Amino acid sequence: MEKTNDTTATKKSVKTAKSKKTAKTTKTTQTAQATQTINAPLTGFAAHRVRLKEVSEQAKELKAHYENPDSEYNKTSKRPFKDHPLNYYIMTYIYGVGSSEFKTLEEWNEIGAKVKKGSKAFPIWGKPIETENGVFFPILFVFNLKQVEFKKEA
Numbered sequence: 001m002e003k004t005n006d007t008t009a010t011k012k013s014v015k016t017a018k019s020k021k022t023a024k025t026t027k028t029t030q031t032a033q034a035t036q037t038i039n040a041p042l043t044g045f046a047a048h049r050v051r052l053k054e055v056s057e058q059a060k061e062l063k064a065h066y067e068n069p070d071s072e073y074n075k076t077s078k079r080p081f082k083d084h085p086l087n088y089y090i091m092t093y094i095y096g097v098g099s100s101e102f103k104t105l106e107e108w109n110e111i112g113a114k115v116k117k118g119s120k121a122f123p124i125w126g127k128p129i130e131t132e133n134g135v136f137f138p139i140l141f142v143f144n145l146k147q148v149e150f151k152k153e154a
Contacts (some may be wrong), residue, residue: 035131048123050137052090059089068139069114087124095122109142119147 065071067083091102102122105115121141128135 045139052123052125052139055090055094056086059086059094062089062093088103090124095144101145104142108143108148113148114151115143115148119143143150 063084063086066089090098102124104110106122108115121143123139123141126138126140130135130136
């Protein structure tokens with residue numbers, strides 16, 4: 001009779017250990033899945049907004065440097081500093097594609113230009129929009145002069 005109780009107790013403890021291990025594995029899996037969800041790469045507009053915020057911080061530092069009248073740059077430069085919008089610094093210094101003319105796809109099409117196949121748009125901040133929740137800055141996608149071809153007239 002004692003052997004049966006020992007065997008039953010052993011089976012119960014093995015079963016309990018297995019269920020604890022399964023519970024621990026399940027919890028670990030759930031934690032890993034939650035972490036993957038949190039660390040999942042952003043896509044679409046969310047990714048562009050996050051990237052544009054990062055680029056804007058860099059542009060703000062450049063703007064502060066170049067537009068400070070007491071900076072070494074302005075003391076040695078023959079050009080006086082100007083109060084350029086943040087998009088100017090993003091397009092000129094961060095994207096730095098060599099041309100200062102940027103337009104949306106619609107604007108290029110209106111003047112008879114066609115964006116070259118495979119060209120990637122540059123995200124910049126649009127004009128602020130007042131909403132019930134405060135000010136919202138939309139994202140505009142622009143193309144550089146070097147990314148377009150003008151239609152040939154026959």
